[in-house]
Amino acid sequence: MNSKNIKLIDQKMLLETQKILSLxxxxxxxxxxxxxxxKSLRVSDIVELLNLDQSLISHHLSELRKYQLVSAKRDGKSIYYELDDPHILDIVNETLEHANHVLHGKKHDE
Amino acid sequence: MNSKNIKLIDQKMLLETQKILSLxxxxxxxxxxxxxxxKSLRVSDIVELLNLDQSLISHHLSELRKYQLVSAKRDGKSIYYELDDPHILDIVNETLEHANHVLHGKKHDE
DNA sequence: AGTTCATATTAACTTCCTTTCATATGAATA
DNA sequence: TATTCATATGAAAGGAAGTTAATATGAACT
Incomplete structure (x- = not known):
């Protein structure tokens, strides 16, 4: 600890946290x-939904795969992606909720 | 919505979410x-605890202030900072917990 | 009023992230 | 086995974010 009895987040936790939040x-x-x-979807579905370059989507999927947040499996010609770490949704949802509060709910000091 | 009945996060939410997570x-x-x-603390306390440049800490505090995550008040010569948005801790804690799981708990597929 | 002390700011530099373009890969079908 | 189709990859370019060093600010005490 330290002279002020304040706990710091340790290095490993910090790195892991950074990794998650960066993603x-x-x-x-x-x-x-x-x-x-x-819903599990093909790459081309995601491309269509988001209306972005196939290449860009693939790059991002690759990042997400690298950190095991999603996984891929082939079916016929296409490759389907699915969430591989539902736990991550807790963070996403917590954050979306917060965003929603800030946008509508109301700021704490208003 | 869209042809596949999939909901997208709307633009404003996306921006707000990005802002929070970037911070x-x-x-x-x-x-x-x-x-x-x-604990509310002076800038110099934080500098000492983290053992980083005063300038760097001030820069980061300024960012946090800008988005109203912390607030500052003077007391004598020093300036004390305190959390201004405790709600943000929910996200922090959720993420730390997740990090902890990944590090010790154990990955979902192991 | 002048000095000191704590904090803030500016500017420059560096590093990391995102996107794009061009091309590779490799399973599936002909 | 040659071709096609969906997805992946590498490299380059542009932009954003983090850090440092030097200096400014401004309240507090003399």
Whole structure:
């Protein structure tokens, strides 16, 4: 601890936390996670829903795969993605709720 | 909605969410929030606890202030900072818990 | 009023992230 | 086995975020 009895977040936790939040921070990845929380879909479906370059979507899916937030499996010609870590949704939802509060609910000091 | 009955996160929510997560993603800011959740402190206290440049801490405090996550008040020569949005801690804690799971608990597929 | 002390600010530099474009891969079908 | 179709990858470019160093600010005490 330290002279003021204040607890710091330890290095490993900090790194892991950073990793998660960096992944979630990106709006494309957030949408992808939100989409996949509703239904497993093909890459081309996601491309269509978000109306973005296939290449961009693939890059982001690859990031999400790398950290095991989603997983892929082939079916025929397409590859389907699904959420691989439902727990992550807790954070997403908590944050969306917060955003909603700030936007509508009302700021704490108003 | 759309042809697949999938809900997307709307633009405003996305922006707000991004803002929050960007703020939380930074390890220095995370530590600061975690510290201030335990006790209101002077800038110099935070500098000492984290052992980082005073300038750097001030920069980050200014960011946090800008988004009203913390507030400042003078007392004598020093300026004390305190959490201004305890709700944000829900997200921080949710994320720390998640990090903890990943690190110790155990990944979902192991 | 002048000095000191704590904090804030500006500017420059560096590093990291995102996006795009071009191309590769590789399973599926002909 | 040659071709096609869906997805993945590499490299480059542009922009955003983090850090540092130097300096400014301004309240508090003399």
């Amino acid at each position: 979630l921070k990106n709006p494309v990845r957030l949408q992808i996670l939100h989409i996949l929380s509703q | 939380l993603k930074n390890p220095v800011r995370l530590q600061i929030l975690h510290i201030l959740s335990q």
